[in-house]
Amino acid sequence: MDLQSGHLFWPQTLPQQEIFAPLLEDAECDVAILGGGVTGALVAYHLATEGIRTVVLDKRQPGCGSTAASTALLLYELDVSLSELMQQVGVQRAVRAWELCRTAIASIKEVVAHLGDDCGFVPRASLYLASSEKDVAALREEYQTRRKFGFELDWLERADIAARYSFQRPAALLTPEGAVINPFRFTRALLRAAIQADARVHGDTEVTSIEHNKHGVILRTRMGGRVRARKVVYATGYETQQYLPQQLIKLVSSYAIATTPLEAFPGWPGQCLIWETARPYLYLRTTEDGRAVVGGVDEPISNPQQRDALLPGKAVALHESFQAFFPQAQTEVAYAWAGFFGESEDSMPYIGTISDVSDAYFSLSYGANGVIFALLAAEMIRAWFLGRRHDGAQVFGFDRLS
Secondary structure: OOOEOOOHHHHHHHHHHHOOOOOOOOOOEEEEEEEOOOOHHHHHHHHOOOOOEEEEEOOOOOOOOOHHHHOOOOEEEOOOOOHHHHHHOOOOHHHHHHHHHHHHHHHHHHHHHHOOOOOOEEEEEEEEEOHHHHHHHHHHHHHHHHOOOOOEEEEEEHHHHHHHHOOOOEEEEEEEEEOOOOHHHHHHHHHHHHHHOOOOOEOOOEEEEEEEEEOOOEEEEOOOEEEEEEEEEEOOHHHHHHOOOOOOEEEEEEEEEHHHHHHOOOHHHHOOOOOOOOOOOOEEEEEEOOOOEEEEEEEEOOOOOHHOOOOOOOOOOOHHHHHOOOEEEOOEEEEEEEEEEEEEEOOOEEEEOOOEEEEEEEEEEEOOOOHHHHHHHHHHHHHHHHHOOOOOHHHHHHHHHO
Protein backbone atom coordinates (compact mmCIF):
# COMPACT_ATOMS: atom_id res chain seq x y z
CA MET A 1 0.00 0.00 0.00
CA ASP A 2 1.23 3.49 -0.86
CA LEU A 3 0.90 4.90 2.65
CA GLN A 4 2.38 8.37 2.17
CA SER A 5 3.95 10.69 -0.37
CA GLY A 6 5.38 14.15 -0.81
CA HIS A 7 8.35 15.84 0.84
CA LEU A 8 8.47 14.31 4.32
CA PHE A 9 10.02 16.33 7.14
CA TRP A 10 10.88 13.82 9.87
CA PRO A 11 13.34 11.62 7.94
CA GLN A 12 15.33 14.76 7.10
CA THR A 13 16.06 15.25 10.81
CA LEU A 14 18.23 12.11 10.77
CA PRO A 15 20.76 12.66 7.96
CA GLN A 16 22.76 9.60 9.04
CA GLN A 17 20.26 6.75 9.02
CA GLU A 18 20.95 3.10 9.70
CA ILE A 19 20.11 0.71 6.89
CA PHE A 20 18.55 -2.45 8.31
CA ALA A 21 19.59 -5.44 6.26
CA PRO A 22 17.03 -7.93 4.93
CA LEU A 23 16.63 -11.35 6.50
CA LEU A 24 18.40 -13.86 4.26
CA GLU A 25 18.49 -16.85 6.60
CA ASP A 26 16.30 -18.75 9.03
CA ALA A 27 15.75 -17.47 12.55
CA GLU A 28 14.01 -18.53 15.74
CA CYS A 29 12.55 -16.27 18.40
CA ASP A 30 9.91 -15.93 21.04
CA VAL A 31 8.07 -13.12 19.26
CA ALA A 32 8.15 -12.04 15.63
CA ILE A 33 6.91 -8.51 14.97
CA LEU A 34 5.50 -7.59 11.57
CA GLY A 35 6.12 -3.89 11.02
CA GLY A 36 8.96 -1.65 12.13
CA GLY A 37 7.15 1.65 12.51
CA VAL A 38 6.67 3.33 15.85
CA THR A 39 4.24 0.62 16.98
CA GLY A 40 6.51 -2.29 16.11
CA ALA A 41 9.52 -0.44 17.54
CA LEU A 42 7.80 0.17 20.88
CA VAL A 43 6.71 -3.47 21.10
CA ALA A 44 10.25 -4.64 20.23
CA TYR A 45 11.78 -2.36 22.85
CA HIS A 46 9.41 -3.49 25.59
CA LEU A 47 9.92 -7.18 24.79
CA ALA A 48 13.66 -7.21 24.15
CA THR A 49 14.50 -5.29 27.30
CA GLU A 50 12.68 -8.03 29.22
CA GLY A 51 14.98 -10.65 27.69
CA ILE A 52 12.32 -11.92 25.26
CA ARG A 53 13.89 -13.04 21.98
CA THR A 54 12.47 -10.70 19.38
CA VAL A 55 12.70 -10.35 15.60
CA VAL A 56 11.29 -7.35 13.70
CA LEU A 57 10.46 -7.70 10.01
CA ASP A 58 9.50 -4.71 7.85
CA LYS A 59 8.96 -4.79 4.10
CA ARG A 60 10.27 -1.21 3.96
CA GLN A 61 13.06 0.35 5.96
CA PRO A 62 11.73 0.70 9.52
CA GLY A 63 9.90 3.94 10.21
CA CYS A 64 9.39 4.71 6.53
CA GLY A 65 5.68 3.92 6.34
CA SER A 66 2.94 5.83 8.14
CA THR A 67 5.33 6.75 10.97
CA ALA A 68 7.29 9.07 8.68
CA ALA A 69 4.07 10.93 7.83
CA SER A 70 2.83 11.27 11.42
CA THR A 71 2.57 14.72 12.96
CA ALA A 72 3.05 13.15 16.42
CA LEU A 73 0.93 15.32 18.69
CA LEU A 74 0.84 13.40 21.96
CA LEU A 75 -2.67 14.00 23.26
CA TYR A 76 -4.50 11.83 25.74
CA GLU A 77 -7.68 13.47 24.48
CA LEU A 78 -9.30 11.21 21.89
CA ASP A 79 -10.87 12.41 18.66
CA VAL A 80 -14.22 11.60 20.21
CA SER A 81 -15.04 13.58 23.33
CA LEU A 82 -15.22 11.86 26.71
CA SER A 83 -18.92 12.71 26.86
CA GLU A 84 -19.58 11.03 23.50
CA LEU A 85 -17.35 8.06 24.21
CA MET A 86 -19.25 7.34 27.43
CA GLN A 87 -22.42 7.04 25.36
CA GLN A 88 -20.72 4.72 22.88
CA VAL A 89 -18.85 2.32 25.16
CA GLY A 90 -20.08 3.06 28.68
CA VAL A 91 -18.81 5.28 31.45
CA GLN A 92 -16.27 2.89 32.96
CA ARG A 93 -14.59 1.91 29.69
CA ALA A 94 -14.53 5.49 28.38
CA VAL A 95 -13.02 6.98 31.52
CA ARG A 96 -10.44 4.21 31.77
CA ALA A 97 -9.45 4.73 28.13
CA TRP A 98 -8.76 8.39 28.80
CA GLU A 99 -6.87 7.58 32.01
CA LEU A 100 -4.66 5.04 30.23
CA CYS A 101 -3.89 7.50 27.45
CA ARG A 102 -2.96 10.17 30.00
CA THR A 103 -0.62 7.76 31.76
CA ALA A 104 0.93 6.81 28.41
CA ILE A 105 2.37 10.30 27.93
CA ALA A 106 4.33 9.96 31.18
CA SER A 107 5.41 6.47 30.11
CA ILE A 108 6.73 7.76 26.79
CA LYS A 109 8.74 10.36 28.69
CA GLU A 110 10.26 7.58 30.83
CA VAL A 111 11.12 5.49 27.76
CA VAL A 112 12.79 8.47 26.06
CA ALA A 113 14.92 9.06 29.16
CA HIS A 114 16.52 5.62 28.64
CA LEU A 115 17.24 5.96 24.91
CA GLY A 116 20.20 8.35 24.87
CA ASP A 117 18.25 10.61 22.49
CA ASP A 118 15.55 13.02 23.58
CA CYS A 119 13.73 12.29 20.29
CA GLY A 120 12.32 15.81 20.26
CA PHE A 121 10.07 15.01 23.21
CA VAL A 122 8.79 18.24 24.77
CA PRO A 123 5.81 18.60 27.14
CA ARG A 124 3.13 20.87 25.73
CA ALA A 125 -0.30 21.99 26.83
CA SER A 126 -3.27 21.25 24.57
CA LEU A 127 -5.70 23.94 23.42
CA TYR A 128 -9.00 22.57 22.10
CA LEU A 129 -10.91 25.33 20.33
CA ALA A 130 -14.61 25.74 19.70
CA SER A 131 -14.66 26.28 15.94
CA SER A 132 -17.96 28.18 16.08
CA GLU A 133 -20.59 29.42 18.49
CA LYS A 134 -22.73 26.34 17.91
CA ASP A 135 -19.97 24.17 19.41
CA VAL A 136 -19.76 26.05 22.71
CA ALA A 137 -22.56 24.21 24.53
CA ALA A 138 -21.10 20.78 23.75
CA LEU A 139 -17.64 22.00 24.71
CA ARG A 140 -19.00 23.25 28.04
CA GLU A 141 -20.56 19.83 28.68
CA GLU A 142 -17.23 18.20 27.84
CA TYR A 143 -15.44 20.49 30.29
CA GLN A 144 -17.84 19.55 33.07
CA THR A 145 -17.58 15.83 32.27
CA ARG A 146 -13.81 15.82 32.34
CA ARG A 147 -13.70 17.74 35.61
CA LYS A 148 -16.19 15.31 37.15
CA PHE A 149 -13.91 12.37 36.42
CA GLY A 150 -10.71 14.00 37.60
CA PHE A 151 -9.12 15.36 34.44
CA GLU A 152 -7.31 18.66 34.91
CA LEU A 153 -8.20 21.45 32.49
CA ASP A 154 -9.27 25.09 32.30
CA TRP A 155 -12.20 26.75 30.56
CA LEU A 156 -11.30 29.76 28.39
CA GLU A 157 -13.84 32.33 27.31
CA ARG A 158 -13.53 34.41 24.13
CA ALA A 159 -11.90 37.25 26.09
CA ASP A 160 -9.35 34.85 27.63
CA ILE A 161 -8.34 33.55 24.21
CA ALA A 162 -8.06 37.04 22.71
CA ALA A 163 -5.89 38.18 25.62
CA ARG A 164 -3.44 35.28 25.26
CA TYR A 165 -3.31 34.42 21.59
CA SER A 166 -3.21 36.12 18.19
CA PHE A 167 -6.55 34.60 17.14
CA GLN A 168 -10.10 34.56 18.42
CA ARG A 169 -12.53 31.74 19.12
CA PRO A 170 -15.73 31.64 21.19
CA ALA A 171 -14.35 29.19 23.81
CA ALA A 172 -11.62 26.63 24.42
CA LEU A 173 -10.38 23.91 26.76
CA LEU A 174 -6.79 24.16 27.97
CA THR A 175 -5.28 20.87 29.13
CA PRO A 176 -1.77 20.90 30.68
CA GLU A 177 -0.78 17.30 29.94
CA GLY A 178 0.34 16.86 26.35
CA ALA A 179 3.61 16.63 24.44
CA VAL A 180 5.27 16.47 21.05
CA ILE A 181 7.89 14.08 19.70
CA ASN A 182 9.85 13.38 16.53
CA PRO A 183 8.27 10.04 15.55
CA PHE A 184 11.03 8.99 13.15
CA ARG A 185 13.87 9.62 15.59
CA PHE A 186 11.84 7.94 18.32
CA THR A 187 11.31 4.84 16.20
CA ARG A 188 14.96 4.54 15.22
CA ALA A 189 16.15 5.11 18.80
CA LEU A 190 13.77 2.42 20.07
CA LEU A 191 15.07 -0.05 17.49
CA ARG A 192 18.69 0.70 18.38
CA ALA A 193 17.89 0.06 22.04
CA ALA A 194 16.07 -3.17 21.15
CA ILE A 195 19.08 -4.35 19.14
CA GLN A 196 21.35 -3.61 22.11
CA ALA A 197 19.04 -5.92 24.08
CA ASP A 198 19.66 -8.66 21.43
CA ALA A 199 16.62 -8.10 19.22
CA ARG A 200 17.05 -8.57 15.48
CA VAL A 201 15.66 -5.92 13.12
CA HIS A 202 15.39 -6.49 9.38
CA GLY A 203 14.22 -4.05 6.74
CA ASP A 204 13.31 -4.71 3.10
CA THR A 205 11.94 -8.06 4.25
CA GLU A 206 8.47 -8.85 2.99
CA VAL A 207 6.63 -11.70 4.69
CA THR A 208 4.76 -13.69 2.07
CA SER A 209 3.15 -16.39 4.21
CA ILE A 210 2.27 -16.99 7.85
CA GLU A 211 1.56 -20.51 9.07
CA HIS A 212 -0.02 -21.11 12.46
CA ASN A 213 0.44 -24.56 14.01
CA LYS A 214 0.40 -26.17 17.43
CA HIS A 215 4.02 -25.17 18.03
CA GLY A 216 3.59 -21.50 17.17
CA VAL A 217 4.06 -19.53 13.97
CA ILE A 218 6.24 -19.88 10.86
CA LEU A 219 6.79 -16.77 8.75
CA ARG A 220 8.33 -17.05 5.28
CA THR A 221 9.83 -14.11 3.43
CA ARG A 222 10.10 -13.27 -0.25
CA MET A 223 13.87 -13.76 -0.13
CA GLY A 224 13.58 -17.26 1.28
CA GLY A 225 14.17 -16.61 4.95
CA ARG A 226 12.05 -18.37 7.54
CA VAL A 227 11.26 -17.29 11.10
CA ARG A 228 9.89 -19.65 13.73
CA ALA A 229 8.23 -17.89 16.65
CA ARG A 230 6.00 -18.67 19.59
CA LYS A 231 3.93 -15.56 18.93
CA VAL A 232 3.53 -13.04 16.16
CA VAL A 233 2.63 -9.37 16.61
CA TYR A 234 0.82 -7.62 13.80
CA ALA A 235 2.05 -4.02 13.94
CA THR A 236 1.27 -3.37 10.30
CA GLY A 237 -1.02 -0.38 10.73
CA TYR A 238 -3.40 0.33 7.88
CA GLU A 239 -2.06 -2.70 5.97
CA THR A 240 -3.41 -5.13 8.57
CA GLN A 241 -6.85 -5.57 7.03
CA GLN A 242 -5.72 -8.60 4.98
CA TYR A 243 -5.18 -10.50 8.25
CA LEU A 244 -8.55 -9.63 9.81
CA PRO A 245 -11.96 -11.23 9.38
CA GLN A 246 -13.84 -7.94 9.07
CA GLN A 247 -13.34 -4.34 8.03
CA LEU A 248 -12.40 -2.19 11.02
CA ILE A 249 -11.61 1.23 9.57
CA LYS A 250 -12.33 3.49 6.66
CA LEU A 251 -9.29 5.16 5.14
CA VAL A 252 -9.18 8.87 4.40
CA SER A 253 -6.39 11.07 3.05
CA SER A 254 -4.78 13.60 5.34
CA TYR A 255 -2.29 16.37 4.62
CA ALA A 256 0.44 18.23 6.50
CA ILE A 257 3.09 20.90 6.07
CA ALA A 258 6.19 22.00 7.96
CA THR A 259 7.13 25.64 7.61
CA THR A 260 10.50 27.34 7.42
CA PRO A 261 12.03 27.92 10.89
CA LEU A 262 11.19 30.93 13.05
CA GLU A 263 13.02 32.31 16.06
CA ALA A 264 9.71 33.04 17.81
CA PHE A 265 5.97 32.56 17.38
CA PRO A 266 4.20 35.80 18.35
CA GLY A 267 0.73 35.11 19.68
CA TRP A 268 1.48 31.46 20.49
CA PRO A 269 2.62 31.38 24.14
CA GLY A 270 4.10 28.08 25.17
CA GLN A 271 3.58 26.76 21.65
CA CYS A 272 0.68 24.64 22.90
CA LEU A 273 -0.86 21.97 20.73
CA ILE A 274 -3.85 23.41 18.91
CA TRP A 275 -6.84 21.56 17.50
CA GLU A 276 -10.54 22.25 17.12
CA THR A 277 -14.07 20.91 17.33
CA ALA A 278 -14.72 21.03 13.56
CA ARG A 279 -14.51 17.71 11.71
CA PRO A 280 -12.21 17.26 9.94
CA TYR A 281 -10.14 19.50 12.18
CA LEU A 282 -7.02 21.58 11.78
CA TYR A 283 -4.14 20.92 14.18
CA LEU A 284 -0.85 22.70 14.86
CA ARG A 285 2.40 22.07 16.73
CA THR A 286 6.02 23.22 16.56
CA THR A 287 9.34 21.40 16.16
CA GLU A 288 12.71 21.58 17.88
CA ASP A 289 14.17 23.77 15.17
CA GLY A 290 11.36 26.31 15.27
CA ARG A 291 9.04 25.14 12.51
CA ALA A 292 5.27 24.96 12.64
CA VAL A 293 3.68 21.67 11.61
CA VAL A 294 0.11 22.08 10.43
CA GLY A 295 -2.15 19.20 9.45
CA GLY A 296 -5.69 18.35 8.53
CA VAL A 297 -7.98 19.21 5.58
CA ASP A 298 -8.79 15.48 5.28
CA GLU A 299 -10.59 14.07 2.28
CA PRO A 300 -12.62 10.81 2.03
CA ILE A 301 -10.17 9.44 -0.54
CA SER A 302 -8.45 6.04 -0.41
CA ASN A 303 -6.87 6.20 -3.87
CA PRO A 304 -3.20 7.31 -3.63
CA GLN A 305 -3.18 9.00 -7.03
CA GLN A 306 -6.24 11.08 -6.19
CA ARG A 307 -4.76 11.84 -2.76
CA ASP A 308 -1.48 13.03 -4.20
CA ALA A 309 -3.10 15.18 -6.89
CA LEU A 310 -4.62 17.34 -4.13
CA LEU A 311 -1.38 17.86 -2.22
CA PRO A 312 -0.25 21.18 -3.79
CA GLY A 313 -3.59 22.84 -3.13
CA LYS A 314 -3.87 21.37 0.36
CA ALA A 315 -0.39 22.69 1.23
CA VAL A 316 -1.46 26.19 0.24
CA ALA A 317 -4.67 25.90 2.28
CA LEU A 318 -2.80 24.69 5.38
CA HIS A 319 -0.28 27.52 5.14
CA GLU A 320 -3.05 30.08 4.75
CA SER A 321 -4.76 28.65 7.84
CA PHE A 322 -1.53 28.95 9.80
CA GLN A 323 -1.08 32.58 8.73
CA ALA A 324 -4.66 33.31 9.79
CA PHE A 325 -3.84 31.98 13.26
CA PHE A 326 -0.48 33.77 13.48
CA PRO A 327 -0.34 36.74 11.09
CA GLN A 328 2.94 38.03 12.57
CA ALA A 329 4.75 34.74 11.96
CA GLN A 330 5.89 35.12 8.37
CA THR A 331 6.89 31.73 7.01
CA GLU A 332 6.91 29.66 3.86
CA VAL A 333 6.09 26.00 3.25
CA ALA A 334 9.31 23.97 3.45
CA TYR A 335 7.81 20.45 3.47
CA ALA A 336 4.42 19.15 2.37
CA TRP A 337 3.19 15.58 2.49
CA ALA A 338 0.10 13.41 2.36
CA GLY A 339 -0.79 10.11 3.94
CA PHE A 340 -3.58 7.70 4.63
CA PHE A 341 -5.34 7.92 7.96
CA GLY A 342 -8.02 5.75 9.48
CA GLU A 343 -9.75 5.41 12.78
CA SER A 344 -12.25 3.06 14.35
CA GLU A 345 -15.87 3.97 15.04
CA ASP A 346 -15.10 4.86 18.65
CA SER A 347 -11.68 6.43 17.87
CA MET A 348 -9.93 3.80 20.01
CA PRO A 349 -7.32 1.24 18.94
CA TYR A 350 -7.72 -2.51 18.67
CA ILE A 351 -5.17 -4.27 20.85
CA GLY A 352 -5.30 -7.96 21.67
CA THR A 353 -6.13 -11.30 20.10
CA ILE A 354 -8.91 -12.55 17.88
CA SER A 355 -10.62 -15.84 18.54
CA ASP A 356 -9.31 -17.91 15.63
CA VAL A 357 -5.66 -16.72 15.86
CA SER A 358 -4.69 -17.35 19.47
CA ASP A 359 -0.91 -17.14 18.92
CA ALA A 360 -1.07 -13.63 17.47
CA TYR A 361 -1.31 -10.22 19.08
CA PHE A 362 -2.75 -7.35 17.08
CA SER A 363 -1.50 -3.84 17.79
CA LEU A 364 -3.70 -1.60 15.65
CA SER A 365 -3.08 1.97 16.73
CA TYR A 366 -5.91 3.43 14.69
CA GLY A 367 -6.84 7.04 15.32
CA ALA A 368 -5.18 10.38 15.86
CA ASN A 369 -3.43 9.20 19.06
CA GLY A 370 -1.28 6.63 17.26
CA VAL A 371 1.93 7.00 19.29
CA ILE A 372 -0.04 6.96 22.55
CA PHE A 373 -1.90 3.83 21.49
CA ALA A 374 1.36 2.19 20.37
CA LEU A 375 2.89 2.69 23.80
CA LEU A 376 -0.14 1.13 25.46
CA ALA A 377 -0.05 -1.79 23.04
CA ALA A 378 3.61 -2.42 23.83
CA GLU A 379 2.93 -2.47 27.56
CA MET A 380 -0.07 -4.75 27.12
CA ILE A 381 1.68 -7.25 24.84
CA ARG A 382 4.66 -7.42 27.18
CA ALA A 383 2.34 -8.12 30.11
CA TRP A 384 0.41 -10.83 28.26
CA PHE A 385 3.55 -12.61 27.05
CA LEU A 386 4.88 -12.66 30.61
CA GLY A 387 1.59 -14.02 31.92
CA ARG A 388 0.49 -10.83 33.61
CA ARG A 389 -2.81 -8.98 33.46
CA HIS A 390 -3.34 -5.54 31.98
CA ASP A 391 -6.64 -3.76 32.33
CA GLY A 392 -6.24 -2.25 28.87
CA ALA A 393 -7.57 -5.57 27.58
CA GLN A 394 -11.00 -4.65 28.94
CA VAL A 395 -10.85 -1.29 27.17
CA PHE A 396 -9.21 -1.78 23.78
CA GLY A 397 -9.90 -5.44 23.01
CA PHE A 398 -11.69 -6.80 19.96
CA ASP A 399 -14.56 -8.01 22.13
CA ARG A 400 -16.14 -4.55 21.98
CA LEU A 401 -16.99 -5.23 18.34
CA SER A 402 -20.00 -7.19 19.53
